[in-house]
Every structure is written in C-alpha cells, then in structure tokens.
Amino acid sequence: MAAVGIVVVSHSRPLAEAAVELARQMLPNSTVAIEVAAGTDDGGLGTDAVAVSTAITAADTGDGVVVLMDLGSAVMSAETALELLDDDVRARVVLSAAPLVEGLVGAAVVAAGGADRDRVAAEALRGLAPKQAHLG
Amino acid sequence: MAALDTDALGTWVREYARAVTEHREELTELDSAIGDADHGTNMHRGMTAAVAALDATPPADAAALLKTVAMTMISKVGGTSGPLYGTFFLRMSGALDDGSPAAFAAAFRAGVDGVVARGKAELEDKTMVDALLPAADALTAAVEAGQELDAALRAAADAAATGRDSVTPLVARKGRASYLGERSAGHVDPGAASAVLLVEAAATTLPGS
Numbered sequence: 546m547a548a549v550g551i552v553v554v555s556h557s558r559p560l561a562e563a564a565v566e567l568a569r570q571m572l573p574n575s576t577v578a579i580e581v582a583a584g585t586d587d588g589g590l591g592t593d594a595v596a597v598s599t600a601i602t603a604a605d606t607g608d609g610v611v612v613l614m615d616l617g618s619a620v621m622s623a624e625t626a627l628e629l630l631d632d633d634v635r636a637r638v639v640l641s642a643a644p645l646v647e648g649l650v651g652a653a654v655v656a657a658g659g660a661d662r663d664r665v666a667a668e669a670l671r672g673l674a675p676k677q678a679h680l681g
Numbered sequence: 682m683a684a685l686d687t688d689a690l691g692t693w694v695r696e697y698a699r700a701v702t703e704h705r706e707e708l709t710e711l712d713s714a715i716g717d718a719d720h721g722t723n724m725h726r727g728m729t730a731a732v733a734a735l736d737a738t739p740p741a742d743a744a745a746l747l748k749t750v751a752m753t754m755i756s757k758v759g760g761t762s763g764p765l766y767g768t769f770f771l772r773m774s775g776a777l778d779d780g781s782p783a784a785f786a787a788a789f790r791a792g793v794d795g796v797v798a799r800g801k802a803e804l805e806d807k808t809m810v811d812a813l814l815p816a817a818d819a820l821t822a823a824v825e826a827g828q829e830l831d832a833a834l835r836a837a838a839d840a841a842a843t844g845r846d847s848v849t850p851l852v853a854r855k856g857r858a859s860y861l862g863e864r865s866a867g868h869v870d871p872g873a874a875s876a877v878l879l880v881e882a883a884a885t886t887l888p889g890s
Contacts, residue, residue: 556759591723591759594767595752617857621764621799625755628771 546659550578550604551652554597554614554623555645558584564646568653575657579649580604582622592618597626601638609637609662611669613648639666647672685780685830687743689887691735694750697882698728701875711871715858719760720871727758727766747774761800761856762872765809766879768795782830785887786820789837793817800855807853807865809872816841816880834884841880845873 555561561583568579580600585591597612604610614623623640630638639662641648648669655668701708701724708721731753740746747770755767772795778784793813802808819840823833846869853865856872 585757585759589759590719592763593756593759594764595756618759618761618763621761622755624799625764625767628768629755 547608547661548577548606549608549656549660549662549665550580550601550606550610551649551656551665552580552582552597552600552604552610552612553645553649554592554600554612554619555581555583556590556592556615556617556619558588560615564649567646568650571650571654572657575653577653577657578604578606579653582626592622594622594625594629597622598629601626601630602634605634605637607637609639609665611652611656611662611666612638612640613643613645613652613669614640615645637662639663641666641669643669643672647676685743685782685785685887687740687746689780690743690746691740692886693883694728694735694746695732696886697879698732700878700882701725701728704874704878708871708875711869711874715853715861715865715868716871717760717857720762720875723758723760723762724766724875727754727763730757743780744774744777747771747777762809762875765796765800765872768799769793769813771795782824782833785830786817786824786833789820790817802855805848805851806855807848807851807858807870807873808855809870809876811848811870812841812844812873812876812880815844816876829889830887831884831889834880834887838877838880838884841873841877845869845877848873 553561561581565579580603582596582600601610612623614620627635651672652665652669656665705721705725709718712718712720731750734749734753740749751767751770754763769792773788773792776788776791802810816837820833820837823836849869853859858865
C-alpha cells in the first residue's frame with residue numbers, strides 16, 4: 546500500500562487549513578500526510594517557495610507527493626520549490642492543475658486508501674466532475 | 682577578478698533595495714490600478730530582507746551574494762514577483778563566470794531567460810519581460826561592440842524604460858492584470874516598472890570595466 550503525501554499551497558493560511566479540515570472530515574483515523582505551505586511568515590497573504598519545498602520534504606515518504614495550489618504566485622512558488630529539492634525527491638512530485646478544494650478532497654480520499662501517486666493525481670484532476678455532472 | 686566583484690554587486694543590490702523602497706508607494710499604486718495592490722510592499726519587504734541577509738552573513742563571493750538575494754526573494758516577497766525575481770538572481774548566480782563585463786552580460790541574460798521560463802510570458806504580454814528582454818539585448822549588443830560596462834548598462838536601462846513604456850497602451854495577457862482585460866490598457870505595468878529600477882540601479886552603481 547502506497548503512502549502518497551499531499552501538499553496544499555495557498556496565499557492564505559486560513560484558506561489552506563480550512564480546506565484541509567474539510568478533506569480530513571472524509572478521512573477518519575487516516576494518517577495520510579497533508580502538509581500546508583500558505584501565507585507569508587508575518588501572517589499576510591502570499592506564498593513562499595522555500596516553505597513549499599519544506600512541506601514537500603515533510604510529506605514525502607518515498608511514494609510520491611501531489612501538490613495542490615490556488616492561483617498566481619502559488620503556482621510559480623510551487624514550480625520554484627521543485628528547483629530547491631534534491632533530484633530524487635523532485636522526481637516523485639506532481640504539481641496538480643486541479644481545483645484546490647475539490648481536488649484536495651478527492652486526492653486525500655484515494656491517498657488514504659493507499660492509491661499510488663499517479664492515481665492520487667488523477668483523482669485530484671477529476672475534482673470538478675461530480676459538480677459538473679450534478680449541475681449539467 | 683575584474684571590477685565586478687562581490688562589493689560591486691552588493692552595491693547594485695543595495696541600490697535596488699533603496700530604489701524599490703523609494704518607489705514603494707508608486708509601485709503599489711500602479712498595481713492597485715491593474716492588480717492586487719501589493720507590488721511595492723512586496724518588493725520592499727523582499728529587498729529589505731535581502732540586504733539584511735547580506736548584512737547578517739557576508740557572502741563569500743559574487744555567486745553566493747546573488748544566491749542569498751535569490752533565496753530571500755523566493756521566500757519573503759509573497760507575490761509572483763518573488764519566484765520571478767528569485768529565479769532571475771538564482772540563474773544569474775549560476776551563470777556568473779568571472780568579473781568581466783561579458784560575463785555579467787551573459788549572467789544577466791541567463792537571469793532574464795529564467796524569468797521568461799518561470800513566468801511563460803512573451804514580449805507584449807505586458808509584464809516585466811517587456812523591460813528585461815530589451816535590456817538584455819541592449820546590454821549584450823553594447824558589450825559585444827566593445828563599450829565600457831557603465832555605458833552598456835546605460836543603454837540597457839534606457840531600453841528597459843522604452844520597453845516598459847511601449848506596453849502601457851496594451852491589454853495585459855499575463856498575471857492578475859489579465860483578469861481585467863481591456864481595463865488594463867493605458868496603465869503602466871508594475872512589474873515592468875520595478876524591472877526598470879533594477880537595470881537603472883545597475884547602470885548607476887556598476888563600474889565601467
């Protein structure tokens with residue numbers, strides 16, 4: 546069983562923590578690693594590529610990491626974070642274009658079930674499908 | 682080592698920090714018109730932290746100096762300019778060969794190429810690239826033509842300012858400003874404005890040869 550880690554990158558720490566809380570509600574008793582890199586160190590809105598690389602390292606157990614992000618600098622900070630990682634860790638990381646909240650919930654559920662990295666990343670990308678199907 | 686040693690590059694970085702601090706409100710005002718109103722604040726926070734980091738741990742050489750600036754910008758700026766300017770200084774640091782004007786021009790070019798790769802912006806998208814690419818072209822051409830570095834950097838700074846002004850009438854195609862569509866036309870791009878300050882700081886501080 547794989548133990549894929551998840552990293553949430555957001556401009557806002559409250560936004561990231563609330564998204565994780567929402568996802569954790571689906572995962573009773575799960576130990577899936579969900580790390581947050583969000584906000585500036587003075588509590589403001591912003592992203593920090595060094596913090597993202599630290600979060601990726603913390604979430605990585607060797608089975609891969611899926612990174613979800615909000616917009617703008619979160620995307621570029623996540624890309625920059627990859628440059629700061631060792632080659633072997635970087636090779637295990639996927640940056641996901643999934644919507645943050647929906648992608649996180651989907652990814653966390655399958656990661657908690659022991660899915661491998663590519664399956665977790667694919668589930669994140671499917672994040673909008675239930676809502677699209679419902680709304681038609 | 683020629684004239685472009687650790688001290689010279691440190692003077693450039695400090696002058697840039699001073700310039701973004703002086704123009705902080707103006708940069709934020711430009712950004713409030715077509716973005717999220719934080720560019721001046723972010724650049725001031727990042728460059729002030731970079732100077733503090735250099736003061737706390739004096740870098741061993743020019744490459745280490747540029748790397749310290751890069752890592753501080755990546756970590757402290759918060760907005761998109763953090764990864765963009767951080768990548769600029771990181772690639773410059775990796776490409777800096779020796780202290781010659783040609784090496785500086787090549788390293789500057791590597792930094793600009795890094796910004797283009799990171800931001801995926803092209804000319805006339807109305808970003809900092811519209812100031813930095815013409816600056817890199819002018820710098821390379823002037824150094825290859827045998828001009829002294831200070832004259833070459835003057836040409837580069839003028840090209841950056843011309844590039845910044847040339848995209849003011851355009852509609853932004855990248856970044857937060859692109860959300861505004863037509864409303865972004867007629868405004869100076871804040872990223873291009875801070876990029877001009879970077880090249881201007883080099884032109885006023887770096888030595889002739």
